[in-house]
Amino acid sequence: MECMIRYFLYLCGVEAISI
Numbered sequence: 001m002e003c004m005i006r007y008f009l010y011l012c013g014v015e016a017i018s019i
Helices: 002-018
Strands: none
Touching: none
8 A cells, every 4th residue: 555655646746846
């Protein structure tokens, strides 16, 4: 489950940087 959370946070970070 931790991997899923890390993956979700990673996507959020990439999306934030992309904007």
